[in-house]
Amino acid sequence: MYIQNQHVSVSNSDIKIHWIILLLLAVSSPSDAVTLTGSSEYAVPGTEFTLTCDVPEEATLVQFYRRPNVTTPVGSVQVGGDQCYNTQVNPAVPCTPDVCSCVTSGETLGTVFRWIIQPQTGDHGSVWYCTRTNLNLPDPALDSDDYTLTVAVPPRISNLKIETEDVNLTEGSSISLVCSVESFPPSTIQWFYKANNTVLLTTPDVLESTYTLTNADCLDTGLYTCSVRNSVSNTAVTRGIPVNVLCKPREDPRVNGNHRFGLTTSDDLTLTAMFLANPEPSFMWTFQDLANKTTSELKNGTDSFIIRNSFDRMNLSALSMGIRKDMHEDMYGTYTVTATNSQGSGRINFSVEAQGKPNPPYEGIAICPSADQAILIWRSAFDGGSTQTFVVGKRIRTQGIFVIDRQLDTPDPGQHRTAIISIYGLTGGTQYFFVVFAVNKFGNSTFERDVNCTTQVSQVHASACGTDSMYVPGVVLTITGVITLLFTVGLEIIFRRNRKLCCSKLQLPKQKEFQNIQLSERDGTPHRDNERSLYDQLDTNDVAKASVYSELGGHHHVYQNDPVSEGNGGQYEALKGRTASNVYEELHSQTASETETYVNTAIGGKRKQRH
The missing domain is CATH 2.60.40.10 (Immunoglobulins)
Structure with a gap:
């Protein structure tokens, strides 16, 4: 009645102007527009997804449609008695959270209407809109803009190929493997080499990935796998493609072969x-x-x-x-x-040859990383066809002999393989020389040249040296002063005595203390130029028993050249020329010491000295 009386009191022209203004406001005001949105950027197949229809002007009823069907709604929500009802069913029932909801603004009006759907992969790209109904508004029914539903799609490998004309590749050529994917959101694509499951390439958030194999090698032959995963896939999707690289025969680098036999x-x-x-x-x-x-x-x-x-x-x-x-x-x-x-x-x-003594070890290196330690490294050579063991000898510069420590014996790591041992208990700041003997039952051989290193100076010794460096000059200066004083007093006494004897005849006593002294060199001390090598190999003709080392029985054995010998250059003493009984008598009857010196001599026969 109020609205009708109001209309009666105005003219027809005023009514037209009023409706024109309302129509312009309705068209021009964006706040009056009906909008449809989704609850997230994309829907996950099989999970709930909410379509929200926002109605600023209020509505009594909102219906949800999926194109192309514009006659039958998918969902319908109506407000009544300040409650939300699902009118998609008959009779209408109150909305439940898993189906629908709304925000009411009065007994029969609401502003936000929601409808729950569970989209599947096939719903990806579908178009939706909502329609609000309010008979009290100039436009009783008003549609929203279209909303396109995006559904997450688990990855699917659509294409996997090799970009080359020939399936069989030659060594040195290059190929590209291409993996194409259909998925939403985009996928992370990984390339694997199937033989050892090595990851070759990882490319995130893409629909295509290319792996390029440059300078193909024979060992690149095998199955290459494209593995695809995105945020909606529980497991990766994989597909393999074979690559075949041809090559001429060569020795297999994966195998350490033996090429020499005794x-x-x-x-x-x-x-x-x-x-x-x-x-x-x-x-x-x-x-x-x-x-x-x-x-x-x-x-x-x-x-x-x-x-x-x-x-x-x-x-x-x-x-x-x-x-x-x-x-x-x-x-x-x-x-x-x-x-x-x-x-x-x-x-x-x-x-293939007859068995004999081993070849010398080679590539020897000595490293002294600390004050009491040395690390000795060498490579094993041919064992002569018989099991070999490595024996280590060491000496310092002031010694003429190599001391053999049997606790350092090292088994053969294999031909051309590396052996490494650590030697402890050394003296700091000292140069050590090392030699390695390869020993089997036929004889032994050693480095062409010994190796050496100098141990580090210990911190305690360095500090003591620093203190002594300040102390020694003071002592030297004190002694020099005392000697100068004594020398001056002595001159004064001599001068006074000479004055008393200046007129008498001077007779000097004979210096008998020098009459019987003769200066000579040490007997048997060699000149450095004549010194023999301390590590020449054993002559296999001089070896009589299976293992010289096993007969010695002591912890340390010493090998030394005879400095007098000018004959067969520096070979170590062997036990040739003796009967077995004599050998064992000489080796085992003397028990005074465990350290023995074997002296090599070219004249006068072989001998063993006990220290």
Whole structure:
């Protein structure tokens, strides 16, 4: 009634102007617009997602639609009695938090209306809008702008390829592997090398990743895996692609092979050649004897020679094994196996010889990291075909002998492998010389030159030296003053006595204390130029027993050259020329000391000195 009476009291022209103003305000004011938003940037498939319709002008009813269907709403919320009702069902029921809700502003009006959906992957990209209804407004029904629903999509690898024309690659070439993904949000893509599960490349938040393999090597052959994951995937999606790199045969760098063998006659010979090759190679064995230097091909089953070949396609290992039974002297020589495939050929040589003393260790290094410690490093050489042990000797500059400490004995780490030991109990600020003997039952050999290092000066000794450096000058000055004073008094006494005897005849007494003194050099002291090497190797012809070291029985043994000898340059004493009983008598009957010196002499025979 109030609204009708008000309209009656105004003219028709005023009514038109009033409605025009209201219409302009409704169109031009952004605060009156109906908006539809989602509860987050994207929806996760199978989880609740809230569509919120904001109605600033208030509404009694809000309906939610999904295009293209604009006639049947997906959800409907109405306010009644200051409560929110789900009118999508019949009869209407109060809203529950898992279905709908609203913010009321009166008995029949509300400003915010919410509808809960559970989108799936297929709902990604769907278009939604809401419609508010308020019969008391100039526009009783008003739609919101469209809202596009984004649904998180677990990753799916859509394409995995190699950007190259030829499936088989040659060594040194480059290839690119491309992995394309469909997902939302974008995924983290990782590349793995399947053989050892090594991560090659990680690229976050992308839909495509490219891994480039430059300068391809034979060992790059294998399965490469693209692994994809994003925030909505519980497990990674993977797909593999094989890469095949061809290469000519070569000795397998993953295997530490033995190329030199020492055998006795009647021993069995087994030669194992490991090649890296792709594709599978064929093998041929040849033999060159030591005596005639003639080369002949070895065939399986002939000349007591057996050949066994195999190929592991997974790791590209090509194995050829040559076996020879019951060795003879004419079987010593060089054995060569040649592997050939479509990419070329490669060969491995084996040297087979009679057993003998070991080759000298090499690449010796001595390091003194502290005042009482030295670290000795060397590489093992061929063991002569018999198990070898390494024995360490040490001396200081003022000593002429190397002292052997049997507690430093070191087992063979393997041919061409490195041995490292630490030596403790040294004196600070002292230069030490070291030598390493390789010993087997046939003899021994050692470094071409000894190695040395100087231990660090201890802090206590350095402090004492600093104090002494201030003390010594004071003592020297004091003694010098006393000597000067005594010298002056002596001159005064002599001067006075000479005055009393100036007129008498002077007779000097004979100096008998010098008559019987003769100056001479020390007997047997050599000149430095004539000093022999302290580490020359043993002559295998001089070795009579299986191991000299095992017979000595003491903790320390000393090897020394004879400085008088001018003969067979500095070889250590061996036990040749004695019967076994005499040897044991001499070694074990003398028990006064555990330290022995073995002196090498080229004249006058061999001797053992006891200290």
